[in-house]
Amino acid sequence: MIHFVLLVSRQGKVRLTKWYSPYTQKERSKVIRELSGVILNRGPKLCNFVEWRGYKVVYKRYASLYFCMCIDAEDNELEVLEIIHHYVEILDRYFGSVCELDLIFHFHKAYYILDELLIAGELQESSKKTVARIISAQDQMVEAAKEEAGSISYIIAQTT
Amino acid sequence: MTGMRGLSVFISDIRNCQNKEAERLRVDKELGNIRTCFKNEKVLTPYKKKKYVWKMLYIHMLGYDVDFGHMEAVSLISAPKYPEKQVGYIVTSCLLNENHDFLKLAINTVRNDIIGRNETFQCLALTLVGNIGGRDFAESLAPDVQKLLISSSCRPLVRKKAALCLLRLFRKNPDAINVDGWADRMTQLLDERDLGVLTSSTSLLVALVSNNHEAYSSCLPKCVKILERLARNQDVPQEYTYYGIPSPWLQVKAMRALQYFPTIEDPSTRKSLFEVLQRILMGTDVVKNVNKNNASHAVLFEALSLVIHLDAEKEMMSQCVALLGKFISVREPNIRYLGLENMTRMLMVTDVQDVIKKHQSQIITSLKDPDISIRRRALDLLYGMCDVSNAKDIVEELLQYLSTAEFSMREELSLKAAILAEKFAPDLSWYVDVILQLIDKAGDFVSDDIWFRVVQFVTNNEDLQPYAASKAREYLDKIAIHETMVKVSAYILGEYGHLLARQPGCSASELFSILHEKLPTVSTPTIPILLSTYAKLLMHTQPRDPELEKKVWAVFKKYESCIDVEIQQRAVEYFELSKKGAAFMDVLAEMPKFPERQSSLIKKAEVVEDTADQSAIKLRAQQQPSNALVLADPQPVSGAPPPLKIPSEPQSVARTISQPNGTSSNIDPQAPSPDLLSDLLGPLAIEAPPGVVSTEQHGPTGTEGVPDEVDGSAIVPVGEQTNNVEVIGNIAERFHALCLKDSGVLYEDPYIQIGIKAEWRGHHGRLVLFLGNKSTNPLTSVQALILPPAHLKLELSPVPDTIPPRAQVQSPLEVMNIRPSRDVAVLDFSYKLGTIVVGAKLRIPAVLNKFLQPLQLTSEEFFPQWRALSGPPLKLQEVVRGVRPLALPEMANLFNSFRVTICPGLDPNPNNLVASTTFYSETTGAMLCLARIETDPADRTQLRMTVGSGDPTLTFELKEFIKEQLIAIPMGSRALVPAAAAPPPPVAQPPSPAALADDPGAMLAGLL
DSSP states (O other): OEEEEEEEETTSOEEEEEESSOOOHHHHHHHHHHHHHHHHTOOTTSOSEEEETTEEEEEEEETTEEEEEEEETTSOHHHHHHHHHHHHHHHHHHHTSOOHHHHHHTHHHHHHHHHHHEETTEEOOOOHHHHHHHHHHHHHHHHHHHHHHHSHHHHHHHHO | OTTOHHHHHHHHHHHHOSSHHHHHHHHHHHHHHHHHHHHHOSSOOHHHHHHHHHHHHHHHHTTOOOOSOHHHHHHHHTOSSHHHHHHHHHHHHHHOOTTOTHHHHHHHHHHHHHHSSOHHHHHHHHHHHHHHOOHHHHHHHHHHHHHHHHOSSSOHHHHHHHHHHHHHHHHHOGGGTOOTTHHHHHHHHTTOSOHHHHHHHHHHHHHHHHHOTTTTGGGHHHHHHHHHHHHTTOSOOGGGEETTEEOHHHHHHHHHHHTTSSOOOOHHHHHHHHHHHHHHHHHOOOOSOHHHHHHHHHHHHHHHHHHHHHTOOHHHHHHHHHHHHHHTTSSOHHHHHHHHHHHHHHTTSTTOHHHHHTTHHHHHHHTTOSOHHHHHHHHHHHHHHOOTTTHHHHHHHHHHHHHHSOHHHHHHHHHHHHHHHHHHOSSHHHHHHHHHHHHHHHGGGOOHHHHHHHHHHHHHOTTHHHHHHHHHHHHHTSSSOOHHHHHHHHHHHHHHGGGGTTSTTOSHHHHHHHHHHHGGGSOGGGHHHHHHHHHHHHHHOSSOOHHHHHHHHHHHHHHTTOSSHHHHHHHHHHHHHTTSTHHHHHHTSOOOOOOOOOOHHHHHHHHOOOSOTTOHHHHHHTSOOOSSSOOSOOSOGGGSOOSOOOOSTTHHHHHTOBOTTSOBOOOBTTBOOSOHHHHHHOSSOOOOOTTOOOOGGGTTTTTTTSOGGGGSOOOOOTTOOOOOSOBSSOHHHHHHHHHHSSEEEEEEOSSEEEEEEEEEETTEEEEEEEEEEOSSSOBEEEEEEEEOOTTEEEEEOOOOSOBOTTOEEEEEEEEEEOSOOOOOOEEEEEEEETTEEEEEEEEOSOOGGGGEEEOOOOHHHHHHHHHHSOSTTTEEEEEEESOOOOOHHHHHHHHHHTTOEEOTTSSSSTTEEEEEEEEEETTTEEEEEEEEEEEOTTOTTEEEEEEEESSHHHHHHHHHHHHHHHHOOOOSOSSOOGGGSOOOOOBSSOOOGGGSTTOHHHHHHHTO
């Protein structure tokens, strides 16, 4: 299973963290510190796997961002590497050629999308189309609620 | 986030901070602001609440502690509107983990959303529970989630989430889902047409079968069906192909599930599966597109694992080896890494070692790769594939690599090189060369055990002594040498320097001056060794050399008042002794041979903390020993007359020897401490009288009843091998498998197969040995003798002297357990076939866990008992490191497999396991045993274990037993089913003594 997902920039700034195994806040900080040290210092053209504390971390760099997933040592590394790519493709499709800034200012979207991709550290959906459909349905629901909130009848209902 | 301007402004502010300090100030300000708002404003608008909790999540992500406002985040979950609810769910699942108390407050709301009619709410709730649900959730929600998963009215959107949510709950509490009829439901679920639901359900299945494959055997053919459907690309919607490959993830999962079944019995299912596997093995090409390549190779590597697991027919296996050989030579680093990793797994398969050896030079190239991940895999593979035939090349490569390796790898590397050198040395001088080079190149990483061991070999092999002495002398010419080198060369030259006396630069006074040059550079513990060496040099100088005497005495004088008591004592005593003439000669005579003992290095290898799961180090420790490197005297020294007489006068000296580490030891001159240090470094050699074996090394139980040979080394002397047939399978592996099951093959060679079948009741056991003659000639002079450990009463019915061709004879063996012990009974077995004499000593799987009865306790039963055991010696605790990382359910399976029953739900911490069992023996009767394992989710290579019972010996033995199981789990096969273990390499020798470091039975067997 995937124990956690980590997005870190080349400068070591954390852009997203998602923990599927129980880690305390202190452990989370320690893991991030340790792993950024290991992964950011790896040169190009090396393999995408790092052995770390009895686990394996599968990572891939996209422009200035490193996407990392920590898995059990006996898990299938390449499968997870392609889960990362699958996630990036979905982000790309949603934002329209996604860049780091999109993920900084719309970090909540990155979380929504990840939740449609992984649950319990396992792949939930391998169809990009299906994920895109679900996310846009969610967006519509939020929009609809906002319109409703802006309507006069809603304001009246709130004050009375 | 349109409209949530406050949040965007905050993020911009953070981005504009020049340094960490400015960022911290900005964050603190924001946290203060949020805290005030939460406190003061009675009714926050949903908009504001949302904005604030998003900010909290952002701050949390930056790594700051957000220790308030959890309540607000959780309260959003119960908001009636989707936008608020969504934020509440997502922020809660990121901020909190399963152990937070706030989560308990939300259980009811979450449950209402799950059983409610609103599909989007169901999805949110299932996602939260799937990601952070703990035990409480498992207990209250599992039935509801199961209903959703199999409901025909739910859309796939909900059902796939329910499947993974259930997987999470199962991991937290396996009992919550193990209900009657669930296996049938699972089987039906695998017929699902929607690939999203099917993918999730297959993940769930993998977890379920890893726990109990028997219950889900009806799912096996379904997995093969799924693979067939995908491999033939039948009925796979376009959106579920990934770069043209029908869902690679689902293919991988289906193959993973199949690896938990020990075998596939149904011939037609097996045939279909092999067709699919064949197609994958042959049809995967390297293409330009990276993602397509990765995806197809993810499938290919999983197929390889499955083939290895199924131990397929030879042809397919050789295809696999050929593929791996190709992979380890490609430039693409991922494929090369995985090639090396899987080749190491492949080492467990019979008959492929020789093919793997052909790739040796290629693997060595990877040892020089710029990528540490690849180097680690190469090192492990080389270590695993090393044997007598290639040890020289491999060890020399490792030595070369040592000079350039990064510090984090040097210790592991030196240990591995030392072990391989010891196990597989083609000749002894080479072994000495290797260890000296090791000390020279990486002295800081060479533990004391390593140089102690080389001294033992030199002492016990006369032929080696002049060589070792001249080598040691050579190293002293180097300008800067490591302190360990000073120690080892001082020791060797003190003992054997006189053998070089005729060579230039090697006279006693020359040796003294070159050694004495090093003295100012060394630390306190080394000085006593140098002093002993000086005394020995003096003693060996005949006739006396007044010049040298003067110099050495000056040194002794100087240290007479040294603050270090060890140095002082030696200086004073040597000074006095050196004036005594003949007595001096006696006291400082050459060290006697060491009693043989198991290599402490190999022991160490078993506990070495290794980061990599596939590390071959444990595999290696279980393999057969080399017969190349032997202590010259295979007999226990106790049989020989003591080479030294202790004159009455210096006996006081003998009594007060201190150990060089500064602690004073009370060595009884009649029984030398088994401690290596004192053996090696004590200035006086005192021989033990025959038959006296100190037990202090062997833990509380001692080794009563075990003949004193157990103290001897397990290293096998060359040429003394009666066993000149090729043993089929690995004896140690077979033994381990039989420790966990009750019938199977104990031993097999081309002429005979010995099977075993056992029944256990309380402290009694009845085993039947089946001796089957495989050949067309009779086996004669058949002898079977039981060497029982003290704690077992064994009675073997006589075995006939001759076994006719192709016949099988049975021989019952009655076992009675008298008291708890991990010692093992050994079957000394031999026969003749024509002129060939074959003999083997085989451990009999009448081990501790056979006298356990599974027992599951409730918390009302468990805790009073647990509390009643107050502490040592009835309750023992130990932190165990170097544990093979196991997921918690797997560890639970392991415990159950040796009849220590896991009691789920008793420990509030989900990372802990609590277990109970009953032990039966004649002296203890039926006795309750309790255990608790606390794992560390951040580092699964360590855990803390507490074991308790009403009997101190039992507690200790059980604790050690569990420890052995956790550390030395046979590897290479994923399933924990013993039968599924891949067949081990053929060995021509008895089981390795290293397999169980503290197991005298194993050593006995090794002594053959």
